[in-house]
Amino acid sequence: xxxxxxxxxxxxLRGPSKGMPLRPxxxxxxxxxxxxxxxxxxxxxxxxxxxxxxxxxxxxxxxGARGVTFIERHRAAARLxxxxxxxxxxxxxxxxxxxxxxxxxxxxxAREGVRFDRAxxxxxxxxxxxxxxxxxxxxxxxxxxxxxxxxxECPRGAVPESAYLHRMRELSGGASRLIIFRVEAEHIxxxxxxxxxxxxxx
Numbered sequence: 001x002x003x004x005x006x007x008x009x010x011x012x013l014r015g016p017s018k019g020m021p022l023r024p025x026x027x028x029x030x031x032x033x034x035x036x037x038x039x040x041x042x043x044x045x046x047x048x049x050x051x052x053x054x055x056x057x058x059x060x061x062x063x064g065a066r067g068v069t070f071i072e073r074h075r076a077a078a079r080l081x082x083x084x085x086x087x088x089x090x091x092x093x094x095x096x097x098x099x100x101x102x103x104x105x106x107x108x109x110a111r112e113g114v115r116f117d118r119a120x121x122x123x124x125x126x127x128x129x130x131x132x133x134x135x136x137x138x139x140x141x142x143x144x145x146x147x148x149x150x151x152x153e154c155p156r157g158a159v160p161e162s163a164y165l166h167r168m169r170e171l172s173g174g175a176s177r178l179i180i181f182r183v184e185a186e187h188i189x190x191x192x193x194x195x196x197x198x199x200x201x202x
Contacts, residue, residue: 001055004031006062013055013084022052022077025122025153029173030059033151036169036180037118040149041065047109047119047143049102049134054081054095056120061090069096069114071105102134110141119144120151125175128154136164139183146185153178 001015001024016022034041042064048057049071057068072078078099085095098105102121119138123131135150137143144150150165156177165181172178 001053002027003055003059003062005034005059006064008058008062008088011062011088013053013058014080014087015053016077016080022074023122023125024053024055026173026176029153029171029176029178030056032171032173033178033180034059034063036171037149041118044118045116047071047116047138049105049119049121050123050131051081051097052077052122054084056122057081057095058084058088058090060118061088061094065118067094067096069098069109069116071098071100071102073099073101075099102130103137106134106137106141106143109138109143114143115145116143117145117148118151119148120153122153125155128152128158128160132160132162135181136162139164144183146183148183150181150183151178152181 001013003009003011004027041060044065046057046060046065046068048068051070051072054070057070060068070081078097081097119135121131121135131152135152152160154160154177160179166184168182169180
């Protein structure tokens with residue numbers, strides 16, 4: 001497992017040990033997703049839900065994000081994120097780690113008034129719906145600002161639909177499927193008509 005671009009390009013990350021219930025995002029899918037995000041990563045604030053090894057968040061930092069909050073409820077996985085953070089010499093101020101359930105963490109961040117403009121949720125595939133619920137909660141509680149991107153990694157057979165998130169694009173790789181949504185204020189307020197977004201590059 002490696003970082004695919006930015007200042008730490010090709011740097012290897014520590015992966016899960018045998019028996020850990022983690023399924024890291026494939027390097028190729030991560031690389032394709034960040035190619036879609038392009039220059040929008042520079043200076044962005046990231047929420048990495050179900051963070052696992054932290055690969056997505058560290059990819060974002062490598063490519064110029066100004067900060068990542070990692071949410072991971074398994075303490076062993078959170079320690080793995082800490083080790084990767086230390087080996088990359090990332091300041092703690094740039095990489096906050098919260099050992100918590102995703103939905104509870106989103107509510108806590110809302111109370112703290114923390115805001116993000118990018119989020120990635122990679123829940124266990126057998127419970128992919130909870131990843132969508134966490135992204136929707138982040139939008140409803142304005143942890144994700146209007147115009148933010150919310151990414152859900154799910155199994156290829158999943159059909160995620162959301163009343164709160166505007167579907168923009170889909171990528172696939174191996175057994176994984178990545179749905180890229182945009183947070184729209186009109187969706188959150190429950191208006192009957194949503195603003196149309198011109199097709200093209202995100």
